[in-house]
Amino acid sequence: MEPIRETLKRVVNAPAFSERYNDMRKEVLAHPGVQKFREDHADEIDDSTIDRGLGKLYEYIDQSHDCNKCPSVDACINHLKGFEPNLVLERGTIGISYTKCRLKEAADNKRHASSLIHSMYMPKEVMQATLDKFDADESRMEALMAVGEFLDQVTGPGSLPEKGLYLYGQFGIGKSYLLSAAANELAELNVKTVLVFVPEFMREMKQAIGDQTLQEKVDYVKKADVLMLDDIGAEAMSSWTRDEVLGTILHYRMAEKLPTFMSSNFSYSELEHHLTYSQRGEKEDLKAARVMERIRALTKPVKLEGLNRRN
Structure with missing residues (x-):
């Protein structure tokens, strides 16, 4: 061989x-x-x-x-x-x-950015929002500019403006989309954001009393670097959810000077009227005014106008 x-x-x-x-x-x-x-x-x-x-x-x-x-x-x-x-x-x-x-770098950065956004009950398609795809005609430019001004002041988690925005206007004009787009921009700046759909969140808070997770969930939301409360005013607000949940969250964030964004179909005055009456029809002007005082301290009102884009 x-x-x-x-x-x-x-x-x-x-x-x-x-x-x-x-x-x-x-x-x-x-x-x-x-x-x-x-x-x-x-x-x-x-x-x-x-x-x-x-x-x-x-x-x-x-x-x-x-x-x-x-x-x-x-x-x-x-x-x-x-x-x-x-x-x-x-x-x-x-x-x-x-x-x-x-x-791979871009994919990892995107995955890291996504991990910085905690969405609670927000639609999946809204969470893909970006500012460059926001349809900013003349009637919506003020809102887009206000978001841009906020973001321009952010260089990282330790450099956040104290006041967020209160975006209000009719149904389907892009308030939730704009909040989500802002959250995605903040994630690129390494800022953690919690986005909450308020009506569903309030329903869960009532259930959380029974499973003893109420305090844990309230603490998580109130301590977020940036908190975004979507569709406030669309929930059936009870005295308890207004005072013990919403009031507690807003009081903490006001005291700690943590930026908070909100969206609503109501203006400030309309929201105050909504908060004044409990589910049982009780009129509680003072308690509603106390919550509104915190909302005014935390946000700057910006009206969003335009056509209903859901139709």
Whole structure:
């Protein structure tokens, strides 16, 4: 039987193999990344180093660089999905290290931003909102500008303006969308936001009394870096939810100077009227005025106008 070394030697020296080897070597050496690597290490790399590292060099050129062959992270062709190869020279030997690619960076940043937004009962499609897709005609420009002015003052979690916005107007004109778009912008600035659909939240608070999670849920909402209360005034407000839930949340945020956004179909005066009457028809002017005092301290009113975009 022929010794294995002799067999390998015969295969390597065969014309067909030699031709393929030379073609591969030319292809490798013509690659811009390999050429730059050789230039950067001109004093350390010779032909024998290239020949010993030809396998690694081919592995390098066969992959995507700067995402030039990959439309997305999921469709990445590289050996480590989401990571691109870099040539390295260690003790005279060519090797490959991997670093996160730009698509992977963008996907991770987006995932991190999403984790900073806690949505409670908000529609999924609204949570994809962006400011650049907000239809800002002349009647809606004031609201968009107000959101922009708030965001311009934010450089991170420790630099938040004390006052948020109170967006009010008719049904379906984009108040929830604008809140969600602002939350997504804040997430890009590493600011955690809690977005709450108020009618459903108040219903859950009544149930939370029975399962003893009321205080935990109220604490989570009231301590958010930025709190957004969507559709306040659409709930059937009882004296208890007004005073012990909403009042408690607003009092804490006013005392701690934490920015709060709200959206409503009601103006300030209309909301105060709504808060004045309990579900049992009791008129409680003083308690409603106390809640409104906190809302006025926490927000700046901005009217949003336009056509109903849900129809």
